[in-house]
Amino acid sequence: MRNATAEGELLHVASSGSRTVEAEPDLDHMGFLCDTWADFLLERSEDLTRLLTEIATRDSAVAELDSAIATLRGGRAEMRQFEGTTGGRVCTFLPSNNVLYSYVLFGLMPGLWSDEVLIRPSARTREAVFALHGILAGLPHNPVTMADVSQREFVALCREARTVVFTGRYENLHAIRESIPSAVPILGFGSGPNPVVAGPFADVAEVVRETTSSRLFNGGQDCLCPDLLIAHSSIYPELRERLAHAFAEVPRAPRERPGLVIPPMFYNDAFEAASAFIETHREKVFSGGTVDERNLRLEPTVVEFPCLSETHPPELFSPVICLTSYHEATEVRAWLTSETETERGMYVSVYGEPGLPDPVLGTSVNCGPRTSFQAEDGNRPFGGYGRRASARWQAGEVAARPLLLSREAGPHPAADAVGTPLVAR
Incomplete structure (x- = not known):
């Protein structure tokens, strides 16, 4: 099945028919593989970081490698x-x-x-992924085959x-979904606005620091970045000024430079969409807003x-954040339970707002006073309860909930403690 060169570059994938699912798991061997793979990534960390920095900032590349290794280190406990x-x-x-973290989550695990x-x-990142697979071809018992085929051919394999x-x-x-038998489960990992709520008792400096680091992580190009900051009216003026100042202080620098930086955007379509968003709402721009089309640069914008x-x-996928205010916690709760937001509920970070203590708000998992990056864990279910954020689609029904592949592969892939029922198409 794995028709690859010695460097790990796939030449072709052909269908060999479905396999029988019947063997009992060898948990000791699974744990051994996870530890071995983690050791390999650690040994090749310089090569991997250098490769990832071609498409991401150095800090995000290092964080991605750390997350990949941590997930593999946690694999033994997860597989128990x-x-x-x-x-x-x-x-x-x-x-x-x-791409490396996803290769681990959705390939090795x-x-x-x-x-x-x-x-x-x-x-958009095909060359980088094939180069990554070339490095990881040295992994003992690597189960991954790169499918160098059209989408139509890949759907046939699905x-x-x-x-x-x-x-x-x-x-x-x-x-x-329309081209795959309904009996085959499809695990959909999407995105959400991941809003930050700054309540009347929030530490403004903390909110600004963590919102800046999370919104501008990898230049804003990550699905966990918050697209919206909702601040209580009592702290709104101060927070707005300090956020704008913090955004302006982040250096414009190449991806290779360590630290939080604003590099040229890597994804052309994301740059075009964010530029269009800024132009559409030009009169609402509080700070930033400069667009450099020639160099694909966007100034951090509020x-x-x-x-x-x-x-x-929308998902901004850029160094742009929306800012608005509220007076009562009930307004935020109403927003989170609106039709639009329940469809895409993923994470919400809540600082200093005692009126929002629930573990799930609408369909968004409440991270408390943490960023979505701090809450995410590769060995635990990912996402929220919005069907656009994370959901299992099978047999004409959808179960929207945080997803972990090893849990969904079991005989009873039930939701976790705060579950949602299956909903018809």
Whole structure:
């Protein structure tokens, strides 16, 4: 099945038919592989960081490598909770960012309990992913095959899969679902606005520091970056000024420079979308707003909106954040439970707002006074309860909930303590 060169570059993938899912898991061997793979990544850390810095900032590349190693180190404990059988094929549509971490989450980890994992990279980072696979070809018992095929051909391979992992646009997920038997589970990993709520008792300096570091992480190009900051009216003026100042202080520098920096944007389509957003709301720009089309640079930008209930920013995937205010916690709760936000609820960070103590607000997982980056853990379910953020699609139904592949592979892939029922199409 793995038709690769010695350097790990795939030449072709051909369908070999579905595999029987019947073997009992060897947990000791799974743990051994996780530890071995983690050691390999650590040994090749310089090569991996150098490669990742071609598409990401150095700090985000280092953080990604750390997360990948930590996930593998936690693999032994995670697999102790595995209740399924081994075998079958997993097909993964790899995202265009966090390619190493995604390779681990959606390639190596499911490879512990499947016969084979086929990965099709995003066209935007195809060369980098194949170069990454070339480095990781040295992994002992690497279960991943890179599928150098068209999307149509890859979807055909998905029809025989045990599980399909889709990381991409929600609209594209539905197009693919129509071509895959409904019995095949599709695990959809999307995105959400990941808002930050700064309440009347919030430490403004802390909120500004953590919002700046999370919004501008990798130049703003990550699905965990917050798109919206909702500040209580009592602290709003101070927070607005300090946030604008903090954004302006972040140096404009190449990706290779250590520290929080604003490099040229890597993704052309994200640059165009963010530029269009700024132009559409030019009169609402409080700070920043400069667009350099020639060099794909966006100045870190704060865009003010006067009414929370009418503010539903798209995924900005850029150094741009929306800012609005509120008076009562009930306004934030109403926003989080609105139709638009329950569809895409993922994470929400809450600082100094005692009126929002719930572990889940609407469909968003409450991180408390932490960023979504601090809350995310590769060995725990990812996402929220919005169907656009994370959901399992199977047999004409959707179960929107945080997802962990090893849990979803079990015989009873139930939701965690705060579950949601299956909802018809």
